[in-house]
Amino acid sequence: MSTLVGKKLGKYEIVAHLGRGGMAEVYKAVQPEIERFVAIKVMHCHLTDSEELVVRFLREARAIGRLHHPNIVQIIDADRTKVNARDSAEPTYYYMVMNYIEGETLGHYLQNHPPLTVEEVLHIGLQLAEVLAYAHEQGMIHRDIKP
Missing domain, CATH: 3.30.200.20 (Phosphorylase Kinase; domain 1)
Structure with missing residues (x-):
């Protein structure tokens, strides 16, 4: 395009x-x-x-x-x-x-900053799990998850 x-x-x-x-x-x-x-x-x-x-x-x-x-x-x-x-x-x-x-994508952040702490990984993982659970409850399936 x-x-x-x-x-x-x-x-x-x-x-x-x-x-x-x-x-x-x-x-x-x-x-x-x-x-x-x-x-x-x-x-x-x-x-x-x-x-x-x-x-x-x-x-x-x-x-x-x-x-x-x-x-x-x-x-x-x-x-x-x-x-x-x-x-x-x-x-x-x-x-x-x-x-x-x-802001920046999670993928960009991960490439340009020091490795995440365990606490940061858990915080991000929990947010991701919550939003995916919400979308699933609404009958949606995400086909393209990336950082």
Whole structure:
């Protein structure tokens, strides 16, 4: 996917690329009306030809949107759009918008800091177990857990 940094996706202005996963890119964006940062997960364009994958992506947004837990990011919006509607060759972008949380991933933290103490490992493990138990109680199974 070509970078969307500097472009507008719906009402959101993309300001930075945050990461890439198997199904989507994640960007930092500004929601201008209320002057706040958000994170936008944009489905890879080459996957949008598959109706099954588009349905799965949108179902994920709806499912996460129903969850309310302090360790689960909130879904604010989900939609589809073209960056340049006048260009018929322009791909349709499917995206979900989430609260932007400042910080680093656990994986990045582990690479750049001394090894965790036993207490820190237990603290993180307990939080992870609690949030996964909550999601499971809500009928969700996480398919892609990484630090």
